[in-house]
Amino acid sequence: MLEQHKIGFIGGGNMAQALAKGLLNNGLSKSSIHIVEVNPDSLTQWHAQGISAQASPDKALTLCDIWVLAVKPQIMSEVMAQVKPYLKKNTLILSIAAGIPLASLSQWLGEGAQTWPFVVRCMPNTPALIGAGAMGLTALHTVSDAQKAVAHAIMESVGHVVWVASDNEIDAVTALSGSGPAYVFRFIEALIEGGVALGLPPEHARSLALATLSGATQLAQASDEPLAILRERVTSKGGTTAAALDVLAENKFYEIVQQAMQAAHKRAGELGKLFG
Numbered sequence: 001m002l003e004q005h006k007i008g009f010i011g012g013g014n015m016a017q018a019l020a021k022g023l024l025n026n027g028l029s030k031s032s033i034h035i036v037e038v039n040p041d042s043l044t045q046w047h048a049q050g051i052s053a054q055a056s057p058d059k060a061l062t063l064c065d066i067w068v069l070a071v072k073p074q075i076m077s078e079v080m081a082q083v084k085p086y087l088k089k090n091t092l093i094l095s096i097a098a099g100i101p102l103a104s105l106s107q108w109l110g111e112g113a114q115t116w117p118f119v120v121r122c123m124p125n126t127p128a129l130i131g132a133g134a135m136g137l138t139a140l141h142t143v144s145d146a147q148k149a150v151a152h153a154i155m156e157s158v159g160h161v162v163w164v165a166s167d168n169e170i171d172a173v174t175a176l177s178g179s180g181p182a183y184v185f186r187f188i189e190a191l192i193e194g195g196v197a198l199g200l201p202p203e204h205a206r207s208l209a210l211a212t213l214s215g216a217t218q219l220a221q222a223s224d225e226p227l228a229i230l231r232e233r234v235t236s237k238g239g240t241t242a243a244a245l246d247v248l249a250e251n252k253f254y255e256i257v258q259q260a261m262q263a264a265h266k267r268a269g270e271l272g273k274l275f276g
Contacts, residue, residue, distance in 0.1 A: 099271025
């Protein structure tokens with residue numbers, strides 16, 4: 001699907017690197033990728049891979065019918081002003097910047113009352129760096145099904161994709177899967193620290209914690225049964241797991257996780273207002 005397209009990355013950091021790797025692994029040629037990246041070290045890395053890259057927007061962008069916006073939300077409006085002169089008539093915009101709503105991107109790239117109609121927004125997460133991302137996408141109603149399919153194919157090259165209906169739902173995706181790896185890493189840290197406190201060598205605590213999370217996730221993915229059933233099968237009445245789960249319940253573990261997600265969702269909306 002992507003072979004006939006040329007993709008320009010505005011910003012060449014870690015997520016752009018991950019997407020480019022995923023696209024190349026899925027058959028896109030290096031000649032179909034162009035990078036705009038101000039960091040000289042990143043430029044050197046792109047050139048070393050044999051991929052076209054420049055420190056500022058140039059005519060090479062006009063050859064790209066898809067732009068992936070991969071810069072920080074704080075500088076997005078400034079960068080859009082710089083790249084706007086290189087838009088083609090049907091350029092598809094795919095933003096992976098946190099918090100910046102569709103309407104802002106559409107307005108920045110448009111002219112006066114005429115906004116840019118072809119904008120898709122995505123919230124990826126860091127496991128995309130190893131091709132195991134989880135991400136949500138949403139689009140303006142003026143984006144065609146064919147354009148959505150192209151955006152889907154780009155992001156699917158680095159992980160699992162779902163489509164949602166609005167910016168607000170993308171902010172919910174941010175709170176769940178966008179920020180979610182940090183919650184998981186913190187939980188793993190707690191397991192390791194707990195294991196060490198109980199007398200395990202640090203290397204054993206780490207390997208067991210990682211294997212436990214990996215195995216439990218694989219079991220959940222492989223099973224058609226509700227997670228509650230899987231949890232109950234580990235939990236014998238009066239047993240060790242029940243004692244542990246009682247402590248989590250007493251300390252409102254479930255509520256704390258949801259409060260954390262609500263805080264992330266709120267902050268995503270604030271970022272949109274600050275920088276959008």
